[in-house]
Amino acid sequence: MARIxxxxxxxxxxxxxxxxxxLMVLSERINIAFHEDENEVSxxxxxxxxxYDMPQLITKLLQQEAIEFLLQCWDMEGESLxxxxxxxxxxxxxxxGFLSYEDDTILLNMEAKDNFFFSLKSxxxxxxxxxxxxxxxxxxxxxxxxxxxxxxxxCQMIQEEMFPELTYDELEEFILLRxxxxxxxxLLRNQMNSRLLLASREVENRNEVFIQxxxxxxxxxxxxxxxxxxxxxxGNGIGGWDGIPELYDFVMKNIExxxxxxxxxxxxLVVKIQNGLTYEEITSAYVNLLDEEDKEHQRILCELxxxxxxxxxxxxxxxxTRTEVEEERIFDxxxxxxxxxxxxxxxxxxxxEHAKKTVCIDHHVSNSxxxxxxxxxxxxxxxxxxxxxxxxPDKVDLAVxxxxxxxxxxxxxxxxxxxxxxxxxxIAGELxxxxxxxxxxxxxxxxxxxxxxxxxxxxxxxxxxxLQNGTCIIGYLRKKxxxxxxxxxxxxxxxxxxxxxxxxxxxxxxxxxLETQSFKVSLRSNGRVDVSKVAVFFGGGGHTRAAGCDLxxxxxxxxxxxxxxxxxxxxxxxxx
Numbered sequence: 205m206a207r208i209x210x211x212x213x214x215x216x217x218x219x220x221x222x223x224x225x226x227l228m229v230l231s232e233r234i235n236i237a238f239h240e241d242e243n244e245v246s247x248x249x250x251x252x253x254x255x256y257d258m259p260q261l262i263t264k265l266l267q268q269e270a271i272e273f274l275l276q277c278w279d280m281e282g283e284s285l286x287x288x289x290x291x292x293x294x295x296x297x298x299x300x301g302f303l304s305y306e307d308d309t310i311l312l313n314m315e316a317k318d319n320f321f322f323s324l325k326s327x328x329x330x331x332x333x334x335x336x337x338x339x340x341x342x343x344x345x346x347x348x349x350x351x352x353x354x355x356x357x358x359c360q361m362i363q364e365e366m367f368p369e370l371t372y373d374e375l376e377e378f379i380l381l382r383x384x385x386x387x388x389x390x391l392l393r394n395q396m397n398s399r400l401l402l403a404s405r406e407v408e409n410r411n412e413v414f415i416q417x418x419x420x421x422x423x424x425x426x427x428x429x430x431x432x433x434x435x436x437x438x439g440n441g442i443g444g445w446d447g448i449p450e451l452y453d454f455v456m457k458n459i460e461x462x463x464x465x466x467x468x469x470x471x472x473l474v475v476k477i478q479n480g481l482t483y484e485e486i487t488s489a490y491v492n493l494l495d496e497e498d499k500e501h502q503r504i505l506c507e508l509x510x511x512x513x514x515x516x517x518x519x520x521x522x523x524x525t526r527t528e529v530e531e532e533r534i535f536d537x538x539x540x541x542x543x544x545x546x547x548x549x550x551x552x553x554x555x556x557e558h559a560k561k562t563v564c565i566d567h568h569v570s571n572s573x574x575x576x577x578x579x580x581x582x583x584x585x586x587x588x589x590x591x592x593x594x595x596x597p598d599k600v601d602l603a604v605x606x607x608x609x610x611x612x613x614x615x616x617x618x619x620x621x622x623x624x625x626x627x628x629x630x631i632a633g634e635l636x637x638x639x640x641x642x643x644x645x646x647x648x649x650x651x652x653x654x655x656x657x658x659x660x661x662x663x664x665x666x667x668x669x670x671l672q673n674g675t676c677i678i679g680y681l682r683k684k685x686x687x688x689x690x691x692x693x694x695x696x697x698x699x700x701x702x703x704x705x706x707x708x709x710x711x712x713x714x715x716x717x718l719e720t721q722s723f724k725v726s727l728r729s730n731g732r733v734d735v736s737k738v739a740v741f742f743g744g745g746g747h748t749r750a751a752g753c754d755l756x757x758x759x760x761x762x763x764x765x766x767x768x769x770x771x772x773x774x775x776x777x778x779x780x
Contacts, residue, residue, distance in 0.1 A: 206287035208280050211304065211311035218313040219248035219301035226299060227251065233381055234261055252301070259323045260332070262300065264381045267340065268333040270296040271324055277303065277312055278321065285310075296385050338434075339378060342366060343402070345433025347389060348441035350425070351407040351478065351519030352414075355379065355400040357425070366430050376400055406441070407519055408479045416520035426523035440467075442474055447511035454508055458501055459493045469493070473509065477516040483509070514554070527554055535559045540575065542587035542611075544568035565591055567615075585623040586615030592631050605638040610645055618646055650698070660689050661699050664714070668703060671767055675710040675774065677703050678763060683717040693724060704728040711735060711770050715762055718754070723762050726752045732777060738769045 211218060219227070227247040231238045236250045255261060263271070273293040287294065287305060294310070297303050302320075304311045323329060342362060346353055359372045379402060383391055392401040403410055436443045448470065455466045469490075476486050487509055491502045514527045521529055538559035543549060544566060549556055556562060564575035567590050569582035581590050588611030595604070612632060616624045619632070636642050653661065664679040671678065679699060686692070696716060703712035712728040725742075727735035728750055735751040742765070744753025755762045 205284040206305065206308050206310050207284045208277050208282065208310045208312065210281065211313045213304075213311075213313060215301050215313055215315040215319070216245065216248045216252050218304060218316065219251055220244040221304060222248075222299060222301075229384060230299065233265070233384055234258075248301070255300070256319060259320055260329075261381070262320065262324070263329055263332045263336065264378060265300065265384065266296055267293075267382070267385060268337040269293055270385075271329075271333060273297070274302055275324065277310060278317055281312065292385075299384070336378070336382070339367065339370075339375075340382065341434045341437040342430060343379070344437035345428070345435070347402060347404045348436045348443075349428065349433075349517055349523045351404050352410060353402040354394070355402060358402075361425065361427065365427070406475045406478070412480075413519050417522065420520075420522070423522055423524065423529070426517065426528075428523070440471060442467075442471055445474070445512060446515040447508055451508045451512065454504065458505075473512065474516055477513055478519050480518055480520055483513050486513070530554050530558075537561050537563065538575075539563045539565065541565050541591065542567070544571045546574040565594070585621070585625060585628045586612050588612045588615070589628055589631055592635075597634065600635070600638065602638050602640060605635040605640045606645065609635045609640055609642060610649065613646060613649060618650060653698070654695075656689055656691060657695050657698075660686075660691055660695065661702060664699050665702065670706075670709075672771060672774065674708045676713065676767055676770055677706050677709045677711075678713045678715065678767075679703050680714070680759060680763075681716040682759075683719060686716065693718075700726040700728050704730060710774070713763075713766055715759065717759070721756055721758065723755050723757075723759070724752070725755055725762065725766060727766075733770055733773045735770075737773070738766065741769055742766075 213221075222244070224244050224247065227244060228238065228242075230251055231247055234251070234254055236247075236254055238247055238250065270293040273290050274297055287308070287310060294303065294305050298305065302313055302316045304313075339362075343353070343358070346358060346361075355376060356372060359370065359375045362375070363370055379391070379400070383389055383402075390403045390405060392403055393399070394401055407413060432443065442448060451473070452466060452470055455469050456463075460466050460469060473486065473490060476489070487506050490509065491505055494501050494505065515525055517523045517525050535555060536559070538556050538561070540549065540556070540563070543564065546553065546556070561577070562575035563577045564571070564573060564580065565587060566578075566580045567582060567584045567587045568580070571578075571580045571582070573580060579590065579594060581593075584590050584593075588608045591611075592600070592608050600608070609632065612628065612635075613619065615621075616628065619629065632642075660681065663685070664681055668677055668679040670676070681696070693716065696714070700712050700714035703709070703714060706712070710730050710732045714726045715723050717723055725739075725744070727739060729735045729748065731749070734748050736745065736748055739745055739751035739753040742753040742755055744751060755765065757765075
């Protein structure tokens with residue numbers, strides 16, 4: 205608790221306790237001429253004289269909450285309050301010399317009280333404060349929505365619906381004075397037209413926003429009501445977007461139970477959407493807040509993010525949402541490739557919904573045909589093979605052939621998987637006739653490694669062990685070794701496949717440490733063992749010949765548990 209007492213300092217002495225840079229900023233804002241080398245006392249004298257002559261400046265500089273707190277303190281002299289609850293107000297009032305906070309004591313400057321008490325208590329001042337707060341909330345709401353405000357255009361919007369008598373000069377003066385205490389705004393000048401700009405600190409790339417605005421000159425600023433701007437201001441930029449309550453509840457129950465931290469998580473997610481990050485970038489950042497094995501909660505979180513992704517306005521879209529802009533774009537034709545069901549379209553579903561005609565090209569047996577025209581062949585190795593079948597061979601140039609061939613080798617594991625047919629190989633041969641660099645495509649897709657990746661693979665292979673009479677090979681990598689080489693999980697692709705190629709091996713296992721007592725396990729089979737059953741047993745999943753899971757415990761516990769399940773299958777086969 206902080207006790208409220210009188211200060212023994214004069215008003216000028218109180219002002220001069222501020223850092224010189226603060227006094228210089230204040231002098232500049234209220235149009236006081238000063239020298240760069242002028243000391244604190246001299247600056248304080250000039251500021252005091254100006255405020256004595258023009259006390260109305262105080263109501264333009266200070267926020268309503270600060271003045272209300274000051275009036276409260278004047279009435280509570282000798283009493284106590286929790287100062288931490290009023291940190292922002294205390295900062296503002298000290299800036300103007302009304303009080304200081306020292307050793308858990310709020311010291312009221314009585315000279316300031318004598319000079320400004322009646323003017324701050326007047327009905328006119330109270331009305332001005334209320335109007336100032338109203339205008340401030342509108343501006344904050346706009347700032348949260350648009351990210352960057354062109355004050356000239358901003359003034360026009362405010363005049364049309366909310367403050368018809370407001371002039372541009374009045375708005376500019378208000379911003380120039382009030383911004384001293386705004387935490388979220390940065391003042392800029394457009395060098396081309398000298399217009400004043402107010403930018404949110406949450407805009408990550410202002411230049412990119414300007415570029416997008418210039419590319420969308422036909423897109424008008426989306427207008428919101430005064431209440432909507434106000435609610436955004438009071439909600440720290442979190443509006444009534446679809447999905448906000450559900451997301452808040454989900455985070456509270458499954459990630460963090462501290463209300464402030466929950467709000468910060470939700471706020472940071474909203475800001476990422478506003479800045480134009482992709483859905484994949486956002487989900488990858490936030491699903492990590494959940495347990496890696498908790499797939500159901502990860503799925504729910506992704507759905508909640510998807511809802512917000514469609515409903516939160518973007519800085520680059522002038523306050524419009526993606527959905528609103530996309531609805532204006534109706535395509536003549538929407539073609540899906542390698543999409544087994546409509547729900548896999550994710551954020552593109554809205555464009556699919558409004559397209560004049562839709563086509564689905566796919567090779568998944570499970571595809572029921574969700575488009576106007578469906579070309580689905582479940583027996584074919586890849587979607588690219590299906591696609592080639594409907595192309596005019598004479599129109600397949602080098603670029604097209606390269607793309608189709610790349611897709612085919614990825615879906616067939618370079619023609620190793622059982623889905624590879626004689627027709628697959630025939631088409632591959634036709635594509636090769638166009639002159640595609642087929643060897644380079646395969647190398648770059650599957651085999652090419654960085655020097656560090658080769659070093660890591662070499663280490664894993666050198667330290668690998670054979671078990672179960674040579675039918676099982678295990679490679680492993682500790683977290684400390686990953687840190688030593690500077691690699692992540694994505695750098696370890698291909699290691700387990702290389703282990704599988706060992707002669708006599710039926711199952712290859714690659715294990716790397718995520719953190720202490722936590723491991724990622726990759727499994728590959730040459731046919732005798734169904735590794736998907738092994739992975740599912742431990743909470744993972746995959747295919748018959750390729751699967752994976754996460755396990756807890758020591759490295760030896762992981763190896764023993766995995767190999768025990770593999771041994772069961774091999775024993776059952778031998779006894780069959």
